[in-house]
Amino acid sequence: AQSVTQLGSHVSVSEGALVLLRCNYSSSVPPYLFWYVQYPNQGLQLLLKYTSAATLVKGINGFEAEFKKSETSFHLTKPSAHMSDAAEYFCAVSGGSSGGSNYKLTFGKGTLLTVNP
Amino acid sequence: NAGVTQTPKFQVLKTGQSMTLQCAQDMNHNSMYWYRQDPGMGLRLIYYSASEGTTDKGEVPNGYNVSRLNKREFSLRLESAAPSQTSVYFCASSEARGSPLHFGNGTRLTVT
Numbered sequence A: 001a002q003s004v005t006q007l008g009s010h011v012s013v014s015e016g017a018l019v020l021l022r023c024n025y026s027s028s029v030p031p032y033l034f035w036y037v038q039y040p041n042q043g044l045q046l047l048l049k050y051t052s053a054a055t056l057v058k059g060i061n062g063f064e065a066e067f068k069k070s071e072t073s074f075h076l077t078k079p080s081a082h083m084s085d086a087a088e089y090f091c092a093v094s095g096g097s098s099g100g101s102n103y104k105l106t107f108g109k110g111t112l113l114t115v116n117p
Numbered sequence B: 001n002a003g004v005t006q007t008p009k010f011q012v013l014k015t016g017q018s019m020t021l022q023c024a025q026d027m028n029h030n031s032m033y034w035y036r037q038d039p040g041m042g043l044r045l046i047y048y049s050a051s052e053g054t055t056d057k058g059e060v061p062n063g064y065n066v067s068r069l070n071k072r073e074f075s076l077r078l079e080s081a082a083p084s085q086t087s088v089y090f091c092a093s094s095e096a097r098g099s100p101l102h103f104g105n106g107t108r109l110t111v112t
Helices: none
Strands: A003-007 A010-014 A019-026 A032-038 A044-050 A056-058 A064-068 A073-078 A087-094 A111-116 B004-007 B010-013 B019-025 B031-038 B042-049 B064-068 B074-078 B087-094 B107-111
Touching (some): A003 A087, A019 A032, A019 A087, A019 A111, A032 A064, A032 A073, A044 A056, A044 A073, A073 A087, B004 B087, B019 B031, B031 B074, B042 B064, B042 B074, B074 B087
Parallel strands (some): B010 B107
Antiparallel strands (some): A003 A019, A032 A044, A032 A087, A087 A111, B004 B019, B019 B074, B031 B087, B064 B074, B087 B107
16 A cells, blocks of 8 residues: 655745755555645646656756655755745655556645745 | 536535536546545545546545546536535546646535
């Protein structure tokens, strides 16, 4: 079974500061890993995806995430926060092997990012 | 480019009433999903359809049924609504295993 743990349900940073949102996963097979962002009253949008091509993945809006197999982590970072980054962020994992169950995406509980002026 | 369209956007039901949430995608995706989102719980998978003609239970299927009507449409039915089903429901689709999910904008359901 796969699972995702996001450390910190709420992270607050100042505008211009580093953003670090933590995600650890468990999966019995090499996983597909994703970060999604949700703005108020909207659906989720894909930020970036890891598929084993490279351990450092660049996404939209200046975000990037690094896959560390030894730590089973996929933390999301952005060097300089902007007010428009305020949203809820979700880490998600799906299995990499064949089988119907590996179509499922398992989400973490989310981290709400607040950006202070 | 519509993507994933969910109807209705809002719904209020009384306990015991039934309703169907509709979802359609125009991206020719094979797989479709229904999630519910509750505060502090993230998104939990209710049912999914890996391909047209197949449906499978997710993490929280009790109280729900689904129909994959065709490749485009995947509906979620509540036969007898309960207050515990008050939630925001999201439909999503993906091209294949491991592909990113594309989400609709959600249906906010309140059961009184």
